Structures are given as structure tokens and as C-alpha cells.
Amino acid sequence: MRCSLAGLPVGMAKGMAFLVWLFFTSSTWQAQAGVNIAPAADVIKPASRTLMFEDAAGQLDIDQLLAQGDTLPWQPLQHEVANFGFTDSTWWLWLKLENNSAMPLRRLLTLSSSLPDYVEAYVVDEERRIVQQWETGSRRAFSSRPVRHHTFVLPIYFGPEESRDVFVRLSSHDGLLLATPLFVMDDVRFLERTQSELMAYSLLYGGLLALLLYNLLTWLATRERGFFYSVLYLGAFLFLNFILRGFGFQYLWPERPHFTQPMLLLSVGLLYGALTLFSVDYLNLRRKAPYLVKLLWILTGLIGLGLLPALGGHFSRPIQWLIPLGSSYALLLLGAAGWLCLKKDRLAAIFLVAWGGFLVGIVLYFLRLGGIVPYGLGSEYALELGAAFSFLLLAFGLAFKINRLKRDKQTAERKHYELQRRHTRELESKVQQRTRELEEANRKLSAMVRTDPLTGLLNRRQFETLIDEEIQRRQRYGKPLLFAMMDIDEFKPYNDTYGHQAGDEVLIEVAKLLKRHFRRAGDRLFRLGGEExxxxxxxxxxxxxxxxxERFRHALQQLSxxxxxxxYGVVTGSFGLICCNDxxxxxxxxxxxxxxxxxMYEAKQNNRNRVVSRLLASKTSA
Structure with missing residues (x-):
């Protein structure tokens, strides 16, 4: 007979070992440390006394849990948040709440996240009877929540000197359980916290909306593309944050829970697209680093493709796809801005600080979700604070950019003026000896000022001079004023395909055709800029x-x-004609x-290669 445990028979030794194991495991229920909820002065963070259990099969219900709870392998929660990441398992949380006072109490257990798919909570009394239970989650109707709040708030009732065991079942439909901070508080603290939160979000959303409207109005006034792209960028972030914080589900689609995740990832895609447009324009990457533009758009396209499964309700895989691509995108933008900073680009320096501040906010937000950074106002709103800092700094950068463009223009005009003055003085000093040369130079200078050197047509400055004269002349003689603008269709792609030299040749051919078709004494032809x-x-x-x-449009198309x-396969033009006879x-x-x-814009919108004509009402002249 084999023996162990100091000579006891093997069978008896196994029996004693089993009794020892049974003693320690059966004591789990009783040994679970309780959280005293009687003091109402502070918000309680019960994570340090919360146990968790992984149900890999996801088949365990509350009755089975209560029957087996003493023998299940419960583990203490490692951080102040319940963070399970990518998993197909169902997770149970168990915390014991104790009312050590002599009066009945109500406490609110808050799961401070808006995104868990399925949340089932059960309150069990000391006799292991279920006295309260809820089934809610972001994939169940908003009306399933016991408290109408953008996170999950569970009201738990206690009698005098009574304890409650709370079991929370968290599961996901696609294998992603996002971090969920836990808090316990009374109604007063909850109201104070909610008011502070609403104030913070009101300031954030109000401030960003004001900035968005300012940029929109500035864009309408200046047509500077950077302001329009900033409107798209700001709008995409606001939409994303509104959904991420649970307000979209609460206020926009409360009875359509399956909207939240697709809309969330759609807003992420919009954010990356808008950010690419804004960054390329803001940093002037098309001129300074065109290869980086291609890389940014490739990454943006890959991110967009990776988010497509979200439209079918799959959330986990797009997030896994987004993490490496989003990180690569952020590093590429930082690298581009840093490289331009080394070249003394002040706008790039502003962008680098702004984008860096945003990334710091993102990192702090996710570190808080992971329990690495402790909970606090700074970490709770790190994402929003980083975004607000970034947007304000970028708005300053846009203003700086506009002012710099104005200064550059003024400098160029001043240099041009000084050059003209110097040239005039030199000519005056030689007037007696070189009268004919001076007249010839003045004639050439006048021609340069009046005409476009490439096409020989009158230039934009001459247009601005002649149009007022023509308005007065035709009013004096009672003749209608007809003015048309023409734009060569898809001219930029033509340059990209055939080269700028070929583009210049097209401009010359169009100018020749204009001169052949419009030869009346009163006809005037202008090149207003570019292909216009x-x-x-x-x-x-x-x-x-x-x-x-129409005859000219047809002739242009017939050039083939x-x-x-x-x-249309050939070069065509879009025309906008206005007539004023009042x-x-x-x-x-x-x-x-x-x-x-x-x-002309209407003609371009209507498939191009057409003429759109309008009568100019007198009220538009104001």
C-alpha cells in the first residue's frame, strides 16, 4: 500500500486534500471583502474589491452562477477599470456592497462607459435570492436602462445593516469588450457628477461648434480651402465624440441600438478623410512633399476599407485593423510636420504642437481605460481636452497663414512698385539720348500690364478696368450687357495626364479659337486666370x-x-452667360x-460642356 502525508494511505490522503480544497473554495463567498456604502461623502471606486470570472463558453446564467459560485475560479480585478479587450468570452464581475448604517439607503452603481454590448446585472441578498435585476447594453434599446443616462446606472436598494452581492455579466456580440470603470455613489453625488459632466460637455461642444461656425463663415467670405477642410474636420470629430460618449444613442436613435457601432466607425472614417484633406492643405504638402500626400491617402483608403465590416455589425475586426493603421497614420503626420519644422516652417511647427497635443489626449484617454493612469478630470476628459487644444491652435495657425499670405502679397506688390520706380528713374536719366527706346519700353510695359503673355488676351486687371467702362457705356446707349465666363473642363487632370506644356498649348488653341469667333468691334476677350x-x-x-x-462650344469640341x-474624350468647355438689360x-x-x-458653376455641375444663361436682375447689383 502506497502512503503519503506522513504515512497515511493514499486514498485517505486524497480525501483529506479534497476536504482542504473544499474548505478554502467554499469560503470564497463568505470571504469576499465588502465595500461599505454608508459614507456618502465621496464617490466609491470598488474595483479593488471586485472579483472577475471568465465564462469562456458564455453559457453560464445567474442561477448556475449562484449554484456554482463558491467553486468558480474568481480572480481579483487588476485595475480600477474592467478591461477585457478582444475576447469571445463572457465575463462576470462580483462585488459585495454593505450598508453598515441603521437606515435604508439607495446607491447607484455606475458602469462609466457607453459602449458595452450586453450588460446584465443581478442584486442578490444574503440568502442568495435575486432581489433586483436588469438586462441592458448598447445593443439593447435605450429604454432598457433603469436610469436614462448615456452610461449605465443601476439603482440598488439596501435595508438597515444589510449587504448585497452584485453580479454583472458583460458580453459582446463580436469579441470586443471595451474598458468599463466602476463607481458607486449616492443620488446627490450622481447629480453633482452629472451636472459637472454636462457643463464640461456643454463648454466643449459649444466652443467647438462656435469655432466650426466661425471657420464656416470665414470660408464663405474668403473661399480659403483650409477653413472649409477645418469645418469638415471639426464636424467629424464632434460627431464621433457625440457617439463615443453615448449621446448619439441617447438622443438620436434610442430605439435603434444597432446603429451605434456602424455610425461610430463611419464617423472615424470621416474623421480620417477630413484630417487628410486638412493636413495636406494646411502643410502645403502637394508642393512640399507630394509623395507624402500619396502615402496619407493610401493609409486613409486602407482605414476606410478596414471599417467597412462595421456596416454589417462587426466591430472587433475593424478596431484591430484600425490600431496599426491609425498609429502609422499618426506617426506619418508627425514625421511630416517635424520634417517641415526642420526647414523653418512656422505653420508646420504649429501643426506639430497641435497634433501632438491631440495625440497626448488620445493616449491618456486609453491609458485611463486600461487602468494605467488613475481616474480624474484630466484623464476622464483627456480626449476632449486634447482635441480642443488642437483645434484652437490650428485655428490660430489658419489665421497666421492668411496673414502671411497677405504679407507676401504686399511685399511682392511693394517690390514691384519699387522696381517700377527705379526703372522709371533710369529711363528719365537717359530720356534725351534714348527717346525712342523709352517709348518702345513703355509700349511693351503697357502691353504686359494689359495682356496675358501666354494667350495674348486681355488679363484680369484689364477686365476689372474695362467692365466698369462697358457698364457705363452700354447704359448710356441703352444696350444690354452680356458677359460670359468659360472654364476648360477637367483641366487639372489634363495637366496631370499630358503635362503642363501640353496644357499651355491647349490654352493657346482656345485663345485662338476665341479670337476667330468673337470679332465684333465691341467684343472683348479676357484670360481671368488658370483655365478661366x-x-x-x-x-x-x-x-x-x-x-x-453654343457655336463656339461646338467648334471647341470639334477641335478634337x-x-x-x-x-467626352476631348477638350470641352463649360460656359456661364449673364445678360443685364435693366x-x-x-x-x-x-x-x-x-x-x-x-x-458657369451650374454648367459644370450639369455634366459640363454646356452653356447656362441667366438674366441679371437689378436687385443683384446692390
Whole structure:
């Protein structure tokens, strides 16, 4: 007979070992340390006295748990948040709450996260009877929550000197359980906390909305693309944060719980797209580092593709896809800004500090979720504070950019003026000996000022001078004013495909064709900039002007200049024509230009290669 335990028979030794194991495991229920909830002065963080249990199969219900609870392998929670990450398991949390006072109490157990898919909570009395229970979660209707709050708030009732065991079952439909901080508080603390939270979010959302509206109005006034992209960026972040914090589910789709995760990841995709547009324009990467633009758009596209499964309700895999790609994207932006900083680019320095502040907020937010950084106002709102800091600094950077452009323009104009003065003095000093040379130089200078050197057409400055004269002349003689703007369709893709030299040749051919078609004494042709041309027509009616433009449009298409990027296969143009024959109130040059530009834009929006004609009402001239 084999023996162990100081000579006892093997069978008896096994029996004693089993009794010892049974003693220690059966004492788990009784030995679970309780949390005294009677003091109401502070918010209680019960994580240090909370146990967790992994149900890998996800089949255990509360009755089975209570029957086996003493023998299950409960483990203490390691951090002040319940953080399980990517897992297909169901997790149970167990905490014991004790009312050591002689009066009945109500306490609120708060799961301070808006995103757990399924939350089931059970309150068990000292005789292991379920006295309260809830089934809620972000994938159940908002009405399932016992307290209408963007997080999960569970009201638990205690009699005098009574304890309660609380079991919380957390599960996910797709294998992702996000971090969930736990708090216990009374109604007063909850109200104070909620008021502080709402005040913080009101200030954040109000401030960012004000900044968004300011940028929108500035964009409408200046048409500076950076402000428009900042509006997209700000709007995408606000939408993302509104959903992430649970307000979207609470206020926008409370009875459609399956909207939250797809909308959340959709807003993430919008955020990356808007950020790419903004960053490329803000840092002027198309000119300074075009290869980085391609890399950014490749990463943005990969992020967007990775988020597509979210539309089918799969949340875990897009998050796993987003982590490495999002990190690579952030590092690439930081690297680009840092590289430009080394080249003494002040805008890049502002961007680097702003983007770095945002990333610090993101890192602190996730460190708090992981329990690495303790809970506090700074870590709780680190994401929002980082974003607010970033957006304010970037707004300052945009203003700095506009001012710098103004200064550069003023400097260029001043240098040009000084150059003209110096040239004039030099010419005056030689006037007696070189009269004919001076006249020739003045003639050439006048031609340069009036005409576009590439096409030979009148330039934008001459347009601004002549248009006012034409308005007055045609008013004096009672003739209608017809002005058209033309834009070569898809000209930028043409340059990208065939090269800028080929693009210049197209501009020259278009100018030649304009000169052949518009040869009346009163016709004026302008190159207004880039691929835009202006035509001041000598015509008696809007219909006559439209027919003239249609003939030119057809002739341009018949040139059959190949254009792969155009839907028509050849170079075409879009035209906006306005006619003013009511001089009750004289129209301004700006009104004429703006209305023609809008008509041309309408032509481009309607599949291009067409003429859009309008009568200019007198009220638009104000």
C-alpha cells in the first residue's frame, strides 16, 4: 500500500486534500471583502474589491452562477477599470456592497462607459435570492436602462445593516469588450457628477461648434480651402465624440441600438478623410512633399476599407485593423510636420504642437481605460481636452497663414512698385539720348500690364478696368450687357495626364479659337486666370449671346483635342452667360462677375460642356 502525508494511505490522503480544497473554495463567498456604502461623502471606486470570472463558453446564467459560485475560479480585478479587450468570452464581475448604517439607503452603481454590448446585472441578498435585476447594453434599446443616462446606472436598494452581492455579466456580440470603470455613489453625488459632466460637455461642444461656425463663415467670405477642410474636420470629430460618449444613442436613435457601432466607425472614417484633406492643405504638402500626400491617402483608403465590416455589425475586426493603421497614420503626420519644422516652417511647427497635443489626449484617454493612469478630470476628459487644444491652435495657425499670405502679397506688390520706380528713374536719366527706346519700353510695359503673355488676351486687371467702362457705356446707349465666363473642363487632370506644356498649348488653341469667333468691334476677350476665360459680347439679346456661345462650344469640341480624363474624350468647355438689360440700378462689376461665375458653376455641375444663361436682375447689383 502506497502512503503519503506522513504515512497515511493514499486514498485517505486524497480525501483529506479534497476536504482542504473544499474548505478554502467554499469560503470564497463568505470571504469576499465588502465595500461599505454608508459614507456618502465621496464617490466609491470598488474595483479593488471586485472579483472577475471568465465564462469562456458564455453559457453560464445567474442561477448556475449562484449554484456554482463558491467553486468558480474568481480572480481579483487588476485595475480600477474592467478591461477585457478582444475576447469571445463572457465575463462576470462580483462585488459585495454593505450598508453598515441603521437606515435604508439607495446607491447607484455606475458602469462609466457607453459602449458595452450586453450588460446584465443581478442584486442578490444574503440568502442568495435575486432581489433586483436588469438586462441592458448598447445593443439593447435605450429604454432598457433603469436610469436614462448615456452610461449605465443601476439603482440598488439596501435595508438597515444589510449587504448585497452584485453580479454583472458583460458580453459582446463580436469579441470586443471595451474598458468599463466602476463607481458607486449616492443620488446627490450622481447629480453633482452629472451636472459637472454636462457643463464640461456643454463648454466643449459649444466652443467647438462656435469655432466650426466661425471657420464656416470665414470660408464663405474668403473661399480659403483650409477653413472649409477645418469645418469638415471639426464636424467629424464632434460627431464621433457625440457617439463615443453615448449621446448619439441617447438622443438620436434610442430605439435603434444597432446603429451605434456602424455610425461610430463611419464617423472615424470621416474623421480620417477630413484630417487628410486638412493636413495636406494646411502643410502645403502637394508642393512640399507630394509623395507624402500619396502615402496619407493610401493609409486613409486602407482605414476606410478596414471599417467597412462595421456596416454589417462587426466591430472587433475593424478596431484591430484600425490600431496599426491609425498609429502609422499618426506617426506619418508627425514625421511630416517635424520634417517641415526642420526647414523653418512656422505653420508646420504649429501643426506639430497641435497634433501632438491631440495625440497626448488620445493616449491618456486609453491609458485611463486600461487602468494605467488613475481616474480624474484630466484623464476622464483627456480626449476632449486634447482635441480642443488642437483645434484652437490650428485655428490660430489658419489665421497666421492668411496673414502671411497677405504679407507676401504686399511685399511682392511693394517690390514691384519699387522696381517700377527705379526703372522709371533710369529711363528719365537717359530720356534725351534714348527717346525712342523709352517709348518702345513703355509700349511693351503697357502691353504686359494689359495682356496675358501666354494667350495674348486681355488679363484680369484689364477686365476689372474695362467692365466698369462697358457698364457705363452700354447704359448710356441703352444696350444690354452680356458677359460670359468659360472654364476648360477637367483641366487639372489634363495637366496631370499630358503635362503642363501640353496644357499651355491647349490654352493657346482656345485663345485662338476665341479670337476667330468673337470679332465684333465691341467684343472683348479676357484670360481671368488658370483655365478661366471671360467674354464681353456685343449682342442685342440673351438668345443671340447664347447662340454665339453654343457655336463656339461646338467648334471647341470639334477641335478634337484628346482628353482621356474627360467624359467626352476631348477638350470641352463649360460656359456661364449673364445678360443685364435693366439699368434702373447700375450693376457692379463684382455682381456681373459673380453671377456669370455661378452660371458657369451650374454648367459644370450639369455634366459640363454646356452653356447656362441667366438674366441679371437689378436687385443683384446692390
Amino acid at each position: 476665360f471671360g467674354i464681353l459680347l456685343e449682342a442685342d439679346s440673351l438668345q443671340e449671346g447664347s447662340l454665339a456661345l 483635342i484628346p482628353h482621356k480624363a474627360s467624359g 439699368y434702373g440700378q447700375m450693376p457692379t462689376a463684382m455682381a456681373v462677375y459673380r453671377q456669370a461665375d455661378q452660371a
